[in-house]
Structures are given as structure tokens and as C-alpha cells.
Amino acid sequence: MVFPPIPNREYHEHFMRQAIQMAELALASDETPVGCVFVHSGEVIGRGINGTNASLNGTRHAEFVALAEIMSRHPQSILTTTDLYVTVEPCIMCASALRQYGIRAVYFGCLNDRFGGCGGVMKIHSDPGVDPAYPVYGGLFREEAIMLLRRFYVQENEKAPEPKPKKNRELKTEILPVTVTQPTAAAAKSNMAAARAGELKHQMA
Amino acid sequence: MSLFTFLFHASTSLFEHVRHLLEQLTSTTMASPVDSVAPSEGWVTKRSHSHRLVQLKTKEECRLGNETIQVWTVELPSRHAEWVLKIVKEQVKDQDMIDLQHLRRFAKPKFLPQHVVGQRDKVKEMYSIPRAWESTPFAVMQAPSTTTWEYAWPKNTKQMNRPQTLHLLICPTRFIQLSDLHALLMQHTPFCSSADSWAYPLQIKEVTVPLLSPTSPQQADMWSRDYWPTFYRKTNPFGAHPATIWKAEDELQNVSAPGNVDVKEAMTLAKTVGRETEIRGYGIGPGCVIMERVDNVTQIVAVAGDARSKPVKAGSMVEDTNTHGCNGNIMGHAVMRAIGIVGRKRLRAASHIISTRAAKAERSFETCGLGHDEQARDAFFLDLPITPLEEKYFADDNLVPDGYLCLRLEVYLTHEPCMMCSMALVHSRVGRVVFLHRMPQTGGLTAELARNDSGPVGLGYGLCWRKELNWQFMCWEYAEEQKKGSTGKVEDSSTTDHHAQHIARATLDLTGMDTDFNGEDDDDDDYASVSSFVESTHV
Numbered sequence: 001m002v003f004p005p006i007p008n009r010e011y012h013e014h015f016m017r018q019a020i021q022m023a024e025l026a027l028a029s030d031e032t033p034v035g036c037v038f039v040h041s042g043e044v045i046g047r048g049i050n051g052t053n054a055s056l057n058g059t060r061h062a063e064f065v066a067l068a069e070i071m072s073r074h075p076q077s078i079l080t081t082t083d084l085y086v087t088v089e090p091c092i093m094c095a096s097a098l099r100q101y102g103i104r105a106v107y108f109g110c111l112n113d114r115f116g117g118c119g120g121v122m123k124i125h126s127d128p129g130v131d132p133a134y135p136v137y138g139g140l141f142r143e144e145a146i147m148l149l150r151r152f153y154v155q156e157n158e159k160a161p162e163p164k165p166k167k168n169r170e171l172k173t174e175i176l177p178v179t180v181t182q183p184t185a186a187a188a189k190s191n192m193a194a195a196r197a198g199e200l201k202h203q204m205a
Numbered sequence: 206m207s208l209f210t211f212l213f214h215a216s217t218s219l220f221e222h223v224r225h226l227l228e229q230l231t232s233t234t235m236a237s238p239v240d241s242v243a244p245s246e247g248w249v250t251k252r253s254h255s256h257r258l259v260q261l262k263t264k265e266e267c268r269l270g271n272e273t274i275q276v277w278t279v280e281l282p283s284r285h286a287e288w289v290l291k292i293v294k295e296q297v298k299d300q301d302m303i304d305l306q307h308l309r310r311f312a313k314p315k316f317l318p319q320h321v322v323g324q325r326d327k328v329k330e331m332y333s334i335p336r337a338w339e340s341t342p343f344a345v346m347q348a349p350s351t352t353t354w355e356y357a358w359p360k361n362t363k364q365m366n367r368p369q370t371l372h373l374l375i376c377p378t379r380f381i382q383l384s385d386l387h388a389l390l391m392q393h394t395p396f397c398s399s400a401d402s403w404a405y406p407l408q409i410k411e412v413t414v415p416l417l418s419p420t421s422p423q424q425a426d427m428w429s430r431d432y433w434p435t436f437y438r439k440t441n442p443f444g445a446h447p448a449t450i451w452k453a454e455d456e457l458q459n460v461s462a463p464g465n466v467d468v469k470e471a472m473t474l475a476k477t478v479g480r481e482t483e484i485r486g487y488g489i490g491p492g493c494v495i496m497e498r499v500d501n502v503t504q505i506v507a508v509a510g511d512a513r514s515k516p517v518k519a520g521s522m523v524e525d526t527n528t529h530g531c532n533g534n535i536m537g538h539a540v541m542r543a544i545g546i547v548g549r550k551r552l553r554a555a556s557h558i559i560s561t562r563a564a565k566a567e568r569s570f571e572t573c574g575l576g577h578d579e580q581a582r583d584a585f586f587l588d589l590p591i592t593p594l595e596e597k598y599f600a601d602d603n604l605v606p607d608g609y610l611c612l613r614l615e616v617y618l619t620h621e622p623c624m625m626c627s628m629a630l631v632h633s634r635v636g637r638v639v640f641l642h643r644m645p646q647t648g649g650l651t652a653e654l655a656r657n658d659s660g661p662v663g664l665g666y667g668l669c670w671r672k673e674l675n676w677q678f679m680c681w682e683y684a685e686e687q688k689k690g691s692t693g694k695v696e697d698s699s700t701t702d703h704h705a706q707h708i709a710r711a712t713l714d715l716t717g718m719d720t721d722f723n724g725e726d727d728d729d730d731d732y733a734s735v736s737s738f739v740e741s742t743h744v
């Protein structure tokens with residue numbers, strides 16, 4: 001996946017920063033560091049972190065937690081003029097839900113190459129379907145999003161009863177660059193591979 | 206039939222079901238979990254059509270199942286067969302890289318498709334003199350080791366007094382060039398001696414064969430007829446192992462322990478569960494049943510009906526966000542609700558360790574400033590029971606303690622779930638899924654894009670068995686027997702009709718609950734969806 005330039009990037013970075021903050025809070029409480037905010041007319045109307053541990057429900061992703069907050073105060077139709085900022089690409093489940101809800105646009109940090117529904121594994125946001133497709137923009141604070149996940153794994157491994165060999169616990173800090181030029185099909189493929197090599201191996205997005 | 210008559214009939218029969226259900230629910234004995242929906246004299250079995258489990262094709266089966274490869278073959282006398290095979294195996298390098306174990310290495314001519322026996326001889330072509338002016342594509346050649354001219358095509362292959370021959374599948378054509386193969390074989394009996402070479406001229410053919418193993422005996426038969434004798438080896442590289450599927454199908458259909466619920470009863474319950482929420486005006490009809498099977502003893506652990514229309518906020522109406530008119534609260538899909546209910550049930554029965562961990566996670570929500578209104582959250586996720594039937598199964602502490610999510614549980618659905626719900630099943634690690642109606646426009650489980658024997662093709666996601674994802678589960682369509690065409694039919698009625706029925710039912714629900722209806726159940730198909738919503742609805 002190649003992340004093309006995002007128009008008006010500073011505006012979006014402001015909200016992605018808030019999503020990153022949510023993920024950091026989650027990490028500080030030993031939760032999977034994925035965070036998101038929903039933004040309507042320049043205002044955050046819902047925030048979320050992963051809720052799977054609290055609910056023993058594997059589907060309680062950050063996006064849904066935030067949607068619960070929104071629905072308690074707003075009519076559902078507000079989503080058609082709302083954008084989502086999430087540190088990790090929405091999974092296939094969330095990507096489908098967002099499309100059914102009629103989300104306006106999705107901005108994400110890093111790819112989710114295990115479950116991604118907005119290009120990482122499938123393209124639920126744009127595949128032929130009964131609901132209108134929505135645009136996605138990736139790569140906003142991508143490095144930060146990846147680093148949060150890596151810190152989480154190091155943290156988890158250290159807590160594990162039988163620690164893995166030391167090399168697995170080292171915090172990798174180098175992150176492969178992402179090309180932002182519009183590619184040929186072949187270049188897109190190799191960029192995808194590069195992105196995958198450096199990107200997350202995680203399930204709770 | 207006027208709309209009113211139709212509504213009346215539908216409502217009457219529904220009524221009967223509900224009344225029956227309530228009787229069952231209020232009775233003091235709750236012996237078997239299915240008693241409440243399948244009384245022995247009951248309406249369930251009365252007019253039932255026979256259904257059968259049809260295992261869903263996986264994405265890879267649909268995509269790769271018909272790939273073929275070109276191979277070289279040669280006809281030779283049986284007594285030389287093993288020797289030539291030995292030579293070929295020694296001399297043609299790397300041919301084991303392509304696994305063709307599903308194909309017979311040697312085939313008797315009578316078991317070969319006619320077009321293979323009559324195939325043009327590549328060696329002759331190699332040395333042939335083209336005669337473009339001939340209307341039939343035939344050539345005259347002189348075999349390299351003889352002085353005789355032969356007619357190549359078309360040709361009568363029958364020769365009298367000829368010893369028995371076999372056709373040897375040499376190897377895929379990519380591993381050796383025709384000229385090299387020809388030179389190799391010419392060095393060995395029976396092709397090398399000039400006497401033998403006359404009796405058995407070296408005829409190398411290029412034949413198309415299936416590249417991958419067949420996934421069923423039927424497919425093997427078909428390929429044997431069309432390509433080359435093919436074995437069904439009881440393996441499936443693109444899905445669950447056939448033995449696993451047979452075991453599962455046996456467990457699903459045969460009640461081996463007293464009180465066990467089979468697929469038929471589970472499906473009936475799923476329908477009832479969906480109706481229960483529908484008649485209250487909460488949803489549009491789909492239902493979900495989640496079952497745990499331990500040592501082949503079944504326990505229904507959660508049931509949930511679609512509740513997309515249930516208001517998220519007290520006193521408000523759920524508004525539809527799009528033109529389909531059936532969107533509502535998407536968290537109200539039956540699958541999402543049932544999965545959520547399993548989580549709630551696990552929380553309730555959790556050991557100290559698990560509940561401490563969950564409580565800590567809950568507190569971290571507050572740390573992150575997300576400790577919002579619990580009631581509002583429950584109203585959105587709808588992961589607590591909302592009907593007596595849902596409550597009955599929720600109240601039963603019958604889950605194996607401290608299990609992980611929905612690991613290896615069985616899920617019975619009235620409708621093929623949407624992509625959100627299909628992926629939720631993957632995230633929840635379910636083991637087996639059976640659904641009744643295909644949803645070609647919105648369903649996430651079926652994989653066919655081009656052709657489907659049991660109904661229309663869908664979106665082709667085949668999410669139950671995708672190698673790209675970290676979890677796969679077995680999935681069946683509960684297809685109607687002896688009825689051609691679609692099993693995924695959903696009555697196409699306008700939204701207005703739907704709402705009219707909705708209101709009519711809800712009204713009857715409120716006013717006539719204790720009236721004694723003697724209405725005969727005129728539902729001529731036990732499994733037909735009573736609910737009618739547009740085909741583009743996400744379930």
C-alpha cells in the first residue's frame with residue numbers, strides 16, 4: 001500500500017495526534033495501543049480504545065467503543081458527515097461496519113496486514129457493495145503507530161512467564177520508509193511488501 | 206390474497222408460535238433446551254421440508270479448483286512400463302516439484318477420455334511436412350528410425366493383435382523439451398530397437414490435466430471423464446480435511462446423546478429467536494443460536510435475534526441512515542449480539558483471575574476518560590437479553606468456565622451474515638457455522654463469484670476459510686432438498702410493506718396475546734423467512 005499525499009495534512013495530523021494519545025493511554029494501562037477519534041465539524045465526538053479485555057468480546061474494537069459514545073448523544077446519521085482517525089487501519093469487521101454506518105472518510109496511521117479491511121488485506125471500503133464506498137487515507141503518524149505496537153509487544157513479552165530469547169525482546173526502532181509517489185502496479189506491489197515487512201503483526205485493530 | 210388477509214394469516218401463525226413459546230417458557234419443567242421450541246407433537250416437524258448440509262466452497266476451491274497443467278504422455282506396452290517410468294524419474298530433474306499424486310501415472314487406454322487417446326502425436330508433428338492445402342489437419346511423416354511413411358492424423362489407433370498398452374504420464378511439459386524427451390526415450394526399450402520401434406512407434410502427446418487435487422469424489426469422476434484418470438485422495442488443500450467435515454456433519458445431524466440439539470432443531474430455534482425480537486418491533490427477523498459441544502454433548506449457550514430497530518436512546522426512534530430502510534443500529538445484527546452475550550455470560554461466570562483482569566481493563570477505560578454511561582453502552586451494543594427466550598439461555602450457566610471468546614463454538618443462523626458479522630465470527634474463533642438463507646448482495650461467507658449450484662452467486666469473500674486470515678472455520682448452507690434454484694431467496698417487498706407488517710404484528714402482539722387463536726399454521730415452508738426485507742439488507 002502506498003500512501004498518497006493527504007491534502008490539508010496539518011488539519012488531519014491534529015486529530016491523528018489525539019488518536020495517538022488515546023493509544024498511549026491504552027499502552028500505559030497495559031491495553032493494546034490502538035486509539036481512535038471520530039471528528040464532526042472540527043470537533044471530536046467520540047473516542048475509543050480496544051475493549052476486548054474488559055468485555056471478553058473479541059469484537060469490541062476501538063472504533064465500536066467510540067461509536068457507543070457517539071450514539072449516546074447523537075443521531076446515527078451524524079456519521080455521514082463524520083471522519084474517523086485511527087492509529088491502525090480498521091479491520092475487515094470495522095471497515096464493513098463503518099461503510100454500513102455511512103462514514104464520510106477514514107484516516108489511519110499504519111497498515112493492519114493481518115486483518116486490514118481498508119487495503120491491508122481486503123478493500124471493504126471500496127469493493128462493489130450496496131452501501132456507498134468511502135475514501136481512506138493512510139500513513140498519518142505511521143511510525144508512531146508502529147512504535148506504540150512494538151512497545152506493547154516488548155512489554156507483554158517481559159511479563160510472560162517464560163521470557164523469549166533476548167533478541168526478540170529488543171525494541172526495533174528502524175522503520176521502513178514509505179514511498180509517497182504515485183506508483184506503477186509493480187512499484188505498488190514492492191512497496192506493499194516493504195510496508196508489510198516493517199508493519200505491525202497485530203490483531204486488535 | 207389481499208394484503209390484509211396475508212397479514213392476518215402471517216400474524217395468526219406467528220401468534221400461535223408465540224403463544225406456544227410462552228406456554229413453554231412459563232411451564233415449570235425445562236428438561237431439554239429444545240423442548241421449548243420443538244414439542245413432540247409440534248408445529249416444527251409437521252410440514253417440514255427436508256434440508257441438508259451443503260458445505261460451502263472455499264475461496265481457493267472456487268479460484269484454483271479448475272487450474273490445469275500440460276504434461277507429456279506416451280503409450281507403451283505394459284511390460285515395459287515400469288522400466289520407462291524408472292528412466293523418466295531418473296532423467297527428468299525436479300519433476301516432483303509439482304505434485305500430481307492425484308493423477309494415475311499409468312492409464313489403460315480404455316479409461317482415457319476419447320480426445321486423449323486420439324490426441325495428435327507431437328513427435329510426428331516435429332518431423333511432419335505441413336500440407337496446408339489439405340482440408341483436414343493431417344500430416345505425413347517418416348519416423349526417424351524407420352524408412353516407412355505414415356499418415357498421422359486422423360488415424361485409426363486400433364491395431365489387431367497388439368499387446369496390452371498403457372499410457373504413461375511422463376511429467377509436466379515445463380520440465381523437459383519435447384526434442385530432449387524424444388531423444389531420451391529413443392535410447393531405451395521398447396523404442397530403441399528398430400523391430401520394437403516399428404511395433405510401438407514412439408508417440409509423445411501433450412495432454413491437459415488438472416493441476417490440483419480434486420476436493421470431492423464427484424469432482425474426481427468429472428476430471429477422469431474430461432482430462433485424465435484422477436484419484437480422490439480424501440484430502441483438501443483448500444479447506445477443512447474431508448474427514449473433519451464428515452465428522453462434523455455427522456455430529457451436527459445425528460443426535461447421539463439424549464437432549465442433544467441437532468442442526469434442524471437449532472435452525473428452528475434460530476428462526477424463533479429472530480421472530481421473538483421481530484414481533485416486538487425490535488428487528489427485522491434474522492436469528493442466531495450459539496452452541497457449545499463438549500464430548501458431543503450440546504449446550505445452547507446464547508441466542509439473539511436481530512434488534513437493529515430497538516431505540517438506542519430511551520424515547521427516541523432509530524433512524525435509518527440510508528435508502529435501504531433496514532440499516533438501523535448495526536450493532537443490533539443477530540451475530541454481533543449473540544457474540545456479545547457470550548462475552549457477558551463469560552464475565553458473569555469468570556474465575557477470579559479472569560474477572561480481575563477484566564475489571565482492570567474496565568478501569569483503564571476510565572483512566573482513558575472513556576467511562577461513559579453504562580446504560581447507553583448496553584443500549585448500543587445490545588449484548589444483554591431483550592426477550593424472555595434470550596433471557597432463558599443467558600440465565601443458564603452452562604458454558605465451560607474460562608473459555609476463550611467463542612473458541613470452537615457452533616453458530617446457527619437464519620441468514621448468511623454480512624461482512625462485519627462474518628469477520629466478527631473470525632475474530633471470535635468460532636468452529637462451525639450453519640446458515641439457512643444466502644444473502645448474495647451482502648453475505649460474507651460464500652465464495653462463489655461465477656457459478657453456484659445451490660443458488661445465486663454472491664460477493665465472493667468466502668470469509669470462513671481465507672488463508673490470509675489467522676482463523677478458519679467450517680461453514681455450511683442448510684439447503685433445501687429437491688428444490689431447484691435459489692435457497693437464498695428473500696421475498697422482495699417494499700419497505701412500506703415491511704413496515705406495515707411490522708406494525709400489524711406489533712399491534713396484534715399488544716392487543717391479542719391472550720386470545721385463543723385456532724389458526725392453522727399455513728406456513729407451507731417451515732424454513733422460509735417470514736420476515737421480508739430487501740435483498741440488499743445486511744444481516
Ligand SMILES: [Zn+2]
Binds near residue numbers: 063090091095205
Ligand atoms: Zn476492527
Ligand SMILES: [Zn+2]
Binds near residue numbers: 538
Ligand atoms: Zn451483520
